[in-house]
Amino acid sequence: MGITQLEIEHVARLARLALSDAENELFSSQMSAILCYVETLNELDTDGIIPTAHAVPVQNAFRSDAVQPSIGTDQALSNAPDRVETFFRVPPVIE
Amino acid sequence: MELHTLTIQQLHQLLKNRQVSSVETTRALLKRIETTENRINAFITVAADQALAAAEAADQRIANGDCQTLTGIPLALKDIFLTEGLRTTCASKMLENFIAPYDATAWARLKSQGAVLLGKLNQDEFAMGSSCESSAFGATRNPWDTERTPGGSSGGSAASIAAQQATATLGTDTGGSIRQPASHCGCVGLKPTYGRVSRYGVIAYASSLDQVGPVTRDVTDAALLLQAIAGHDPKDSTSVEQQVPDYSTSLKNDVKGMKIGLPREYFIDGLDPDVQRAMDNAIAHLKGQGAEFIEVSLPHTNYAVACYYLIATAEASSNLARYEGVRFGHRATETEGLIEMMMRSRAAGFGAEVKRRIMLGTYALSSGYYDAYYLKAQKVRTLIQRDFSEAFKQVDILLTPVAPTPAFKIGEKTADPLQMYLSDIFTIPVNLAGICGISLPAQPSAAGLPIGLQLIGKPFGEETILRAAYSFEQTTDWHRQKAAL
Known part of the structure; x- marks a missing residue:
């Protein structure tokens, strides 16, 4: 199955990736080849098969709702590209 | 005595008997x-000063009579493990300057024993790759032949062992990323059962598949290192509460009566003749020691790569959404508004393979395609898992190649991502099934390149594969061969 450049642009938008024209073109041909390959899964009848999300049966792991030490504001902000006081600063969201 | 060539076990004895110090060993490895x-x-990062300070502290500890298995042992970590105060890049420009505020649990456990951290190892960017070529910090070269890749994604972890730059290392394995480079570099690599080792503080690629494991010079060291990192961690809800066995009891020469399965789908026509020869030789060795071989079938093997590249990329597209240029990581400047800032930060911070996988995963999860791709793959995953459960009704472990060929050349597969993906055909099913596997040196190729043998175990069957691996190692000396550098 092929994937069009228009679809690539839509997916890139969903993935929040500003791709160049060259990348758009490259990914559209490479992803088409990969999607064509994964089509082989359709040879298998999977009706009634329960999907596996996790290989090992795991249950919700709860802990007691108790206050524990955390890394604190300064550490949490220490890798921020831009900060002001105790906030992450970002470009304007609303005009 | 060449301190850089020693195993954990050898070095531990010398440290304990005060015949060498951690400081002189650390110096020897830093020199190497x-x-x-x-x-x-x-x-990617060598932490010489911190390593020497940690070695001094370890020597002090040993002088006070406290010498645990890893006290004073110089190790290195794949740069996917968070290390407090030391840069963690995940081989990406995105995290070029990222300094983690806390330690990954696996590393915290080693550190609490007094292990010494030499530095952070190269890998494929965000662990996405099979050759270490997608690193933003340049490709790693295979010490056995520097024209070739060391494999990936934990290529640095394996190459540094083969180059004798560290006593042991940790890697991570999502689709073969410990076992395949171990195979290509002639070392031992163990992927434990999913849930055996905490993933806390390990930068996530595909969360239902990622698992931490050792890369070492021999099977004994793999057991020792696994012992130190295994066990439940309240900070990783997928780490299991099951008791950790004493893996040292597996280090005995005993495969008499062990039933070993040979999956016919792994021994296909057209398997590289060198790899076939190494497998035949390994089977003969283990037969000679009393193991019994039975042909088994894993009928869905051929669908594993397709299944993996949908599940892994879907999970990756979700996991990597966190890199948005706000809280950490690369931020593009002079952008108009928040969304454009995020889109351009991600475009500039991620390399081509990471973008390709995010795109594929986003597509597989997107409206209208979810059932056809992601859900379908999860159902096929069930079939692959069942294949293994059926096989393990007949046999104790499975024996297979690790990779279809010895290490390939740098640049050989970069132009065709699908060809690169297919090199993981023999390792991927183990991750999808969540079981354990070990790669250890078998008979090298005619040209002298290492070839690994894979032993696959039941869920939490690490003891059995370690015992078989240890037994095999006793009759061979391939793990003692050294790359001429």
Whole structure:
């Protein structure tokens, strides 16, 4: 199955990736080849098969709702590209 | 005595008996890194000063009578493990300057024993790749032949062992990323059962598949290192509460009566003749020691790569959404508004393979395609898992190749991502099934390149594969061969 450049642009938008024209073109041909390959899964009848999300049966792991030490504001902000006081600063969201 | 060539076990004895110090060993390894790194590029960050300070502290500890298995042992970590105060890049420009505020649990456990951290190792960017070529910090070269890749994604972890730059290392394995480079570099690599080792503080690629494991010079060291990192961690809800066995009891020469399965789908026509020869030789060795071989079938093997590249990329597209240029990581400047800032930060911070996988995963999860791709793959995953449960009704472990060929050349597969993906055909099913596997050196190729043998175990069957691996190692000396550097 092929994937069009228009679809690539839509997916890139969903993935929040500003791709160049060259990348758009490259990914559209490479992803088409990969999607064509994964089509082989359709040879298998999977009706009634329960999907596996996790290989090992795991249950919700709860802990007691108790206050524990955390890394604190300064550490949490220490890798921020831009900060002001105790906030992450970002470009304007609303005009 | 060449301190850089020792195993954990050998070095531990010497440290305990005060015949060598951690400081002199650490110096010897740092010197080795210095003289070989320009040819190998196994490290992204070498932490010489911190390592020497940790070694001094370890020597003090040993002087006070406290010498645990890893006290004073110089190790290195794949740069996917968070290390407090030391840069963690995940081989991406995105995290070029990221300094983690806390330690990954696996590393915290080693550190609490007094292990010494030499530095952080190269890998494929965000662990996405099979050759270490997608690193933003340049490719790592295979110490056995520097024209070839060390495999990936934990290529630095394996190459640094082969180049004798560290006593042991940790890697991570999502689709073969410990076992395949171990195979290509002639070392031992163990992927434990999903849930055996905490993933806390390990930068996530595909969360239902990622698992931490050792890369070492021999099977004994793999058991020792696994012992130190295994066990439940309240900070990783997928780490299991099951008791950790004493893996040292597996280190005995005993495969008499062990039933070993040979999956016919792994021994296909057209398997590289060198790999076939190594497998035949390994089977003969184990037969000679009393193991019994039975042909088994894993009928869905051929669908594993397709299944993996949908599940892994879907999970990756979700996991990597966190890199948005706000809280950490690369931020593009002079952008108009928040969304454009995020889109351009991600475009500039991620390399081509990471973008390709995010795109594929986003597509597989997107409206209208979810059932056809992601859900379908999860159902096929069930079939692959069942294949293994059926096989393990007949046999104790499975024996297979690790990779279809010895290490390939740098640049050989970069132009065709699908060809690169297919090189993981024999390792991927183990991750999808969540079981354990070990790669250890078998008979090298005619040209002298290492070839790994894979032993696959039941869920939490690490003891059995370690015992078979240890037994095999006793009759061979391939793990003692050293790359001429």
